[in-house]
Amino acid sequence: MITSKQRSYLRSLANTMSPIFQIGKEGIEENFIKQVDSALEARELIKISVLNNSDYGAREASDELCQELGCEGVQSIGSKIVLYRQSKKNPKIELPK
Template sequence: MELRGKQKRFLRSQAHHLTPIVQIGKSGLSENLLDQVDDNLERRELIKVTLLQNTDENAEEVAAILEETLHCAVVQIIGRVLVVYRPSSKAKFQKISLQVKVMS
């Protein structure tokens, strides 16, 4: 998924007030965790994922895996926090994606 600069800036501003809802701990990236991220992206479109101190995962590697497996876009990485975006396939959950489409 390719986003333009204006779209990324808008998504970063929308994510600023969000709290991380998915945490990656010492068990790392598991199938259950990927399912949880997938479900949250379907419902919210924009989420924050945080890497806890006890994980061996690297933020850039996690971002690459999420983009490849879930077909989403990692909008921003700040330290151990990732901002992840994917448009919802269900119309009732499409709030942010409608605003992002207008900017293209």
């Protein structure tokens, strides 16, 4: 679990990022989950866009992915979500204490 100070720090890092994935009408499938998992391992912090034709809202998609992948939902605003999970092999982002 991350603190509000850490969440704020991660939001500031994600502010300039572009979404690298989109959740569309297919929703969240196993192949999509595998891709997000590998992206989280490589980048630690990712932004995902939820399209209008998706069955999911941004908050629902964030909750579902966090449950499947064991990551933290940093932010869910409009149609964008930000996820964080510390890398097991080579952590890059150092969170404030």
